[in-house]
Amino acid sequence: xxxxxxxxxxxxxxxxxxxxxxxxxxxxxxxxxxxxxxxxxxxxxxxxxxxxxxxxxxxxxxxxxxxxxxxxxxxxxxxxxxxxxxxxxxxxxxxxxxxxxxxxxxxxxxxxxxxxxxxxxxxxx
Numbered sequence: 214x215x216x217x218x219x220x221x222x223x224x225x226x227x228x229x230x231x232x233x234x235x236x237x238x239x240x241x242x243x244x245x246x247x248x249x250x251x252x253x254x255x256x257x258x259x260x261x262x263x264x265x266x267x268x269x270x271x272x273x274x275x276x277x278x279x280x281x282x283x284x285x286x287x288x289x290x291x292x293x294x295x296x297x298x299x300x301x302x303x304x305x306x307x308x309x310x311x312x313x314x315x316x317x318x319x320x321x322x323x324x325x326x327x328x329x330x331x332x333x334x335x336x337x338x
Contacts, residue, residue, distance in 0.1 A: 244325060251315070
């Protein structure tokens with residue numbers, strides 16, 4: 214009985230870390246990611262290049278390394294980037310969770326198969 218319980222508990226722990234359906238983009242499955250947002254004339258940019266290059270820029274401030282990695286992962290989670298997403302969906306997510314007065318969005322994403330996805334949007338005048 215104790216062995217069965219241990220096996221059950223081990224399986225629960227093993228599968229608890231694997232979601233049944235992964236939504237959004239995982240950086241580990243990507244070659245490259247670039248997101249540029251302009252709001253109030255200030256440019257914000259997130260970059261990732263496989264395997265370990267992370268960079269975050271906001272205005273004149275540039276961050277690299279672990280702090281930039283956290284920023285890139287945070288923004289990806291907020292916008293929930295998906296290859297099938299429309300630019301309107303992405304802009305809406307950006308406005309709701311990051312920059313409500315966004316003026317411009319430019320997203321470049323290359324998946325693990327080397328396929329490039331591009332989304333570009335400018336606020337209508």
